[in-house]
Amino acid sequence: LAKYIKNEEYPDLSKHNNHMAKVLTKELYGKLRDKQTPNGFTLDDVIQTGVDNPGHPFIMTVGCVAGDEESYEVFKDLLDPIISDRHNGYKATDKHKTDLNFENLKGGDDLDPAYVLSSRVRTGRSIKGFTLPPHSSRGERRGIEKLSVEALTSLDGEFKGKYYPLKSMTDAEQEQLINDHFLFDKPVSPLLTCAGMARDWPDGRGIWHNDSKTFLVWVNEEDHLRVISMQQGGNMREVFRRFCVGLQKIEEIFKKHNHGFMWNEHLGYILTCPSNLGTGLRGGVHVKLPKLSTHPKFDEILTRLRLQKRGTGGVDTASVGGVFDISNADRLGSSEVAQVQLVVDGVKLMVEMEKKLEKGEAIDSMIPAQK
């Protein structure tokens, strides 16, 4: 029976609009259907979220996830074309540059705080030797948490801090974390729940942050670790310095335990969602651009600067009071320094444009060429 109905497994993607649906032909499905990673993650596991979430006519989601590091190898015939579509034509033979040397960033310490309200850089890291959130078992998740807590609580100086496990935080701690905008909640987005990332919640999940609340790590949310450096105002340079230094300190500790971060020279840092490969970095600011944001060329300017806009609630939210979240659009194929440089230079330019528009002057001559 199993054999006779096997060729009826191909999903109906006729109403779908996501990267997976564009790439996964019936032939390709047949070719990959019987493969699995050494941890038992299958093609059906990879694509489930994309099958369950047909997508939106305007927003192209990825539609697949990795369950472990090996997924990117075993299912490369599916994932390479998706990566190429998502990351500007990135080829299977391309190499990704990693540069976490904050000193290579030019400027970034003088974004006008009258316009730039806050600055933030985030990325993700996966711990080698464990499967990723769509596939990890409770035991693995707890192992990740244990290692992470060990690493983080050993930090000192500006990185001295505390871990708050989700399942045992007090009401007072929870209240504080909410007020600080640090607390993350059980995922409700079907993009994540259909990929199995909310299983066993809140077991093994938690939040660590330093005493000065400028460096924050989420454990076992959408990735093993999400690392965030942030502060009020426009000193992106300082935010990036702390980001790089903190990451490198953490990585050293994990390496000592023979559990370094997942990384390779083709895909950079390996994360759950193919959209976050490479640097996994989103560096951005909350910036007041009430005039520029209503200018007919706003979106074009962003595209040319290789930036994207979001509302101040994050992805899929609307802007409030002319304040936008502006961040780098790229993740793979350029380094951390290069991506943050684009944010720094681009935001600086847009603030100058805003000031010009305030004075009633035109900005046409300032519109940049495509970066």
Next chain:
Amino acid sequence: VPFGSHYVILNLYLCSAEYPDLRKHNNCMASHLTPAIYAKLCDKATPNGYTLDQAIQTGVDNPGHPFIKTVGMVAGDEESYEVFADLLNPVIKERHNGYDPCTMKHPTDLDSSKIHSGNFDPNYVLSSRVRTGRSIRGLSLPPACTRAERREVERVVVEALAGLKDDLAGRYFSLTQMTDEEQQQLIDDHFLFDKPVSPLLTCAGMARDWPDARGIWHNNDKTFLIWINEEDHTRVISMEKGGNMKRVFERFCKGLKEVERLIQERGWEFMWSEKLGYILTCPSNLGTGLRAGVHVKLPRLSKDPRLNTILNNLRLQKRGTGGVDTAAVGGVFDISNLDRLGLSEVQLVQTVVDGVNYLIECEKRLEKGQDIKVPPPLKYFK
């Protein structure tokens, strides 16, 4: 293997890293999944590859409610009930009033002629309904089935239903292909089911690939309805306006037997065992899988503080008219049997018939200003 041997100790140690944290949980699975049982079962799988972690995932993800005790686990296939018997048997026993699958047999009886007094006063009973589920042997259940298996369930059942005749003749509406008009009609008829939103179901994987291979079949008279690939392979529903529960049950039995005959002609059969009766996804629906109920107007009785005791003693449960987890509106209740396993279909429907007749009598007495009696509790099975 004697307790204390190397194997058991090692297994306990390795599995203890995986054992779920159930300290804040209130469901049947959490009540019975000891670390020792977890260690014994954690590396087992059914022939289809369904594991214990998969079976309990819904119960781990949904800690439950202090007042409402959910089951907290599902079966991914027929074999789950054997492979994970060490956990499922105590869960079944708790949920089904002490029914012990190791020692007891479940009676199946679909002879509707045995029902008496099954035509209720239509001044009180607005509608009557009987539902159950059926699973197709050889194909995995909704938590575990692949797209191909689900499509096969659809194919097998739709083909069989096409063979129904006379008052049972009808047609199929696939969720992926129904027109807007068909959808609106099905909504107006209160037939349409939607993608599950309850985390009890979604965490068990039952909404995967929606709406692929899901659909609704109903007869032309709109009195016999089948849901395909929702929470079970099939949910079979017989219903009518008014109080003729006997006729509803007659159609129910006739339809079920016809469908069974039609699938058997093609070499298929329903999942059924002597110990557990009809095998369904949720252990709460084993045995008959039967819920026979009415929408009944009991405005005075609804305010009587003895109502819950009366219902309990009659082995009935109340729900709002929107179904499970809804509130009663205007004194109209959904009243149905509490039990599923250990008693036959005929016995359960008769229990509902007797119970609803009693409730109507109570309401009539209250209308006349007379007092009512709480009936003695019905005896359950031996």
